[in-house]
Amino acid sequence: xNSDFHYYATYCAAVLAGYTHDESLAIAYSDRFVxxxxxxxxxxxxxxxxxxxxxxxxxxxxxxxxIVGLQHITRIWSSFHFLPRDLYAEPQGRCSxxxxxxxxxxxxxxxxxxxxTVKLAKGKSMQAVGLAMHVLADTWAHQYFAxxxxxxxxxxxxxxxxxxxxxxxxxxxxxxxRHSATSPDDLDNSVYTCSLFSNSENSIMNLGHGRxxxxxxxxxxxxxxxxxxxxxxxxxKDNPSDYTHAFxxxxxxxxxxxxxxxxxxxxxxxxEVSEDVQKExxxxxxxxxxxxxxxxxxxxEKLSGCEIEEFDVDKYQxxxxxxxxxxxxxxFLGKFILSALAQKSMVxxxxxxxxxxxxxxxxxxxxxxxxxIKAYKSLVREEDKV
Amino acid sequence: MEAKxxxxxxxxxxxxxxxxxxxxxxxxxxxVYFFVNFDEIIQVTxxxxxxxxxxxxxxxxxISFLIRCYVGFSARSxxxxxxxxxxxxxxxxxxxxxxxxxxxxECIYFVVGNERIVTVIVTLIIDxxxxxxxxxxxxxxxxxxxxxxxxxx
Numbered sequence: 193x194n195s196d197f198h199y200y201a202t203y204c205a206a207v208l209a210g211y212t213h214d215e216s217l218a219i220a221y222s223d224r225f226v227x228x229x230x231x232x233x234x235x236x237x238x239x240x241x242x243x244x245x246x247x248x249x250x251x252x253x254x255x256x257x258x259i260v261g262l263q264h265i266t267r268i269w270s271s272f273h274f275l276p277r278d279l280y281a282e283p284q285g286r287c288s289x290x291x292x293x294x295x296x297x298x299x300x301x302x303x304x305x306x307x308x309t310v311k312l313a314k315g316k317s318m319q320a321v322g323l324a325m326h327v328l329a330d331t332w333a334h335q336y337f338a339x340x341x342x343x344x345x346x347x348x349x350x351x352x353x354x355x356x357x358x359x360x361x362x363x364x365x366x367x368x369x370r371h372s373a374t375s376p377d378d379l380d381n382s383v384y385t386c387s388l389f390s391n392s393e394n395s396i397m398n399l400g401h402g403r404x405x406x407x408x409x410x411x412x413x414x415x416x417x418x419x420x421x422x423x424x425x426x427x428x429k430d431n432p433s434d435y436t437h438a439f440x441x442x443x444x445x446x447x448x449x450x451x452x453x454x455x456x457x458x459x460x461x462x463x464e465v466s467e468d469v470q471k472e473x474x475x476x477x478x479x480x481x482x483x484x485x486x487x488x489x490x491x492x493e494k495l496s497g498c499e500i501e502e503f504d505v506d507k508y509q510x511x512x513x514x515x516x517x518x519x520x521x522x523x524f525l526g527k528f529i530l531s532a533l534a535q536k537s538m539v540x541x542x543x544x545x546x547x548x549x550x551x552x553x554x555x556x557x558x559x560x561x562x563x564x565i566k567a568y569k570s571l572v573r574e575e576d577k578v
Numbered sequence: 579m580e581a582k583x584x585x586x587x588x589x590x591x592x593x594x595x596x597x598x599x600x601x602x603x604x605x606x607x608x609x610v611y612f613f614v615n616f617d618e619i620i621q622v623t624x625x626x627x628x629x630x631x632x633x634x635x636x637x638x639x640x641i642s643f644l645i646r647c648y649v650g651f652s653a654r655s656x657x658x659x660x661x662x663x664x665x666x667x668x669x670x671x672x673x674x675x676x677x678x679x680x681x682x683x684e685c686i687y688f689v690v691g692n693e694r695i696v697t698v699i700v701t702l703i704i705d706x707x708x709x710x711x712x713x714x715x716x717x718x719x720x721x722x723x724x725x726x727x728x729x730x731x
Contacts, residue, residue, distance in 0.1 A: 351584070424581040424588070 193326075193333045194409045197435065199224040199503050200488030202325050204473075204495055205439055208465055209446035213498040215318050219446070222322025222528055223329075224503050226272055229532065233505075237512055239520075242536070243529040245272045245323070257341060257394040263552035265399065266340040270297055270551055271539040272323075272532075273330045274339030274400055277303035279546040284423060293548045294345050295421060297338040301331040301437070302458035305542060310445050310456045312538055313531070319524065320531035321449050325442050327535065332438035333408045334401055336419050336427055340550055341399040343391065347420035348403045354382050355414040355428075367415065369405060377406060379480055411435040411477040411484065435477045437461060469495070579729055586722045587657045593715040594653030597670075600708040601646030608639045645669050653715050656722065667719055674712045681705050 202223040206216035229245040247255070247268060255261050270276060277300030283292060306328060313324040338345045352367040369386040377384045387402035401408045407415060408429070416428045444462035447453055463470065469491070476487040492500050508524040520526045537554070544554035612632070652666035684705065688698050 418584065424584040426580065 193329045193435075193438070194406075194411070194483065195224060195227065195503075196483055196485040196488050197329060197333075197411065197438075198227060198326055200485055200492055200500065201439060201476075202322065202329070202442065203492045203500055204488060205325070205442040206321075206446055207492065207495045208443045208469070209462075210450055210452065211318075211446065213496045216492075216496065217500065218318035218524070219322040219325065220500075221503065221507070221524075222319040222531070223326045224322075225505070225528060226323055226326040226532075228505050229528070234529075237509060237525065239512065239525065239529055240533070243532040244268055245532050245536075252396045252399070255396065257392075257396065260552075262341065262394055263550065265396075266297070266543075266551045267536060267540050269339030269400060270299075270543065271339075271536040272327055274299035274334050274337060275303065275305050275309065275327050275331050275539065276338075276543070277301070277305075277331070277335070279305070279543060279548065283421070291344060293550050294338060294340055294342045296546065296548055297340050297543070297550060298335075298345065298421065299331055299337055299339065300335040301328075301434075301441075303331070304458075305539060306331055307456060307458055308538060308542065309535065310448065312534055314449055316531065316534075317527040319528040320534070321446060323528065323531045323535060324449075325445065328442055328445055329438045332434040332441075333431070335408075335434070336422075336429070337401040337404070337408070339400055341394045341396055343393045343395070343398045343420065345419075345421045346398045346400065346403055347389075348417050351426075352404075352417045353415060355416065362414075364416075367407075377482060379482065410482070412480045432474075432478050436474065439473055439477075579725065583722065583725050583729065586718050586725065587659060589657075590653050590715065590718045590722060591657030593711055593718060594650040594655075594657060596650075596711045597646055597653065597708075597715060598650035600704075600711065601643045601650065603704070604646075605639060605643050608635070642673075645673060649673065649712075649715070653719065656719060667716055670712055670716050670719075674709060674716070677705060677709045677712065681709060 199220050203216045203220035206219045207213070211219060226245045229243065230248045231241045231244045231251055232248055234241050234244055245268065247265070252265070255265060257265075274297070276297045278298075279296050281296050281298070283295045287295070309324050309327050313320040352369070353364040354367050355362040355364060365382050368381070368383045370383060371388050372385055375385065384405040384407060386405035387397040389403075390397040392398075397403070404417065407413055408431070411431050413431050414429065415431075416426050418424060419427055440461035440463050443465070444453070444460055445456060447462055448456040465473075472491050476484050476491065479487065489500050512520060512523045512525040515523045515526070521530060540551045541554040543551040612635075649666050649670045652662045653670075656662045681702065684698060684702050688695070688702065691698070
């Protein structure tokens with residue numbers, strides 16, 4: 193998802209779910225922060241590097257793609273941006289275990305892991321809610337891609353067509369990809385930036401939706417393409433529909449987290465909003481623009497009656513840095529870090545338990561006694577507090 | 579059906595490229611052979627017929643390469659979705675037949691001859707691979723035409 197959806201749209205969904213303005217801001221901030229909390233930032237804050245929820249391009253350029261490096265990459269991207277839909281999925285036809293493990297990491301909405309992600313945030317901080325909403329939203333936008341570098345899963349080819357509604361249904365326009373990180377995408381001529389082709393299976397170029405550029409993150413776009421895993425079957429990606437589902441599922445999820453519903457079920461959406469709001473959400477999602485921040489912000493301010501401050505990545509950093517060692521977990525970023533560790537721990541454990549070692553090893557510390565990364569001890573302390 | 583057509587087109591594109599690549603390899607192989615075995619060629623052809631042999635050989639190799647390029651590029655074009663005439667398949671069939679005969683001769687030489695065994699084996703492997711690609715190209719081309727015909731029904 194784009195930054196506008198992760199911040200302002202989440203704010204709108206939080207308000208519709210019944211959260212106050214301040215709570216909604218905290219949720220929205222945490223949602224947006226998932227895309228910024230890198231190892232570099234955490235080292236600046238002297239915070240646990242294991243809590244990284246993303247990797248900067250420079251960090252990824254430095255990453256080794258040996259088995260350990262790949263597991264590290266997969267842990268981050270699968271936990272926060274490409275939550276696997278079905279860890280026990282069976283690909284069509286015969287395949288190697290290695291391929292099957294990668295196939296099973298393909299992201300998609302309404303999976304069991306999504307249920308676990310939302311339930312993990314129940315009774316926890318606003319930061320945990322925000323993080324869960326980020327993961328939820330990305331399951332819609334990033335579906336059909338996997339959070340592990342893999343040519344055979346994430347690659348695409350020249351067959352990429354944008355679909356424009358017309359009288360007879362849809363007209364197709366071929367999408368042209370270029371490799372220019374600095375030039376903005378050209379919506380009028382359907383020219384978009386994507387990652388370079390690399391025939392190395394584990395190249396960083398083949399991580400996530402890099403080969404499709406930013407197309408999955410634009411709410412307005414509808415397109416069809418051939419994913420490498422798809423066996424030449426065409427995939428139709430209807431982002432307006434997906435984003436609308438993501439929005440109303442966030443409302444439902446946050447209502448569950450507030451206690452309005454007893455359980456969280458997948459494939460359930462809360463559309464109990466006024467027709468005006470529905471129309472406005474629909475209009476914003478379908479508007480053909482690179483950034484819809486202003487529109488979402490206007491809607492959010494209309495819903496809450498309060499001004500939404502601009503996102504400031506430095507806002508809570510001094511609070512964390514200046515806090516005493518034993519008080520860091522109680523700061524805004526401290527709570528975010530705990531939520532990130534919990535999410536990463538849960539997802540890695542689920543992937544490992546399914547017999548898939550692509551995200552590395554995972555130990556149930558309750559069963560085996562504590563072994564592992566020092567940073568995760570804070571999760572044990574949290575459990576003890578509860 | 580659409581997926582089958584796409585897969586077959588993709589195969590055809592790759593096979594077309596491989597046919598061109600093998601044609602290029604033949605050209606390089608002959609050039610290297612010509613320069614390395616310069617004296618041997620003169621010995622076999624005799625000095626008077628030398629230039630005729632050289633020019634004739636080069637002409638044949640070059641024509642073969644051009645035919646391969648025609649077959650390869652037509653296959654690639656058909657692999658991209660354009661309709662091509664059957665002519666390139668006829669040429670592909672001719673090259674396949676010639677290759678088959680060449681391979682048979684190489685097999686006989688392998689059995690009977692005692693010199694340069696390693697060279698013969700490597701040449702055999704490459705030629706068999708080239709033959710397989712040509713056969714696959716024809717099979718995929720016919721398959722695509724059949725699928726398109728079934729699709730239009």
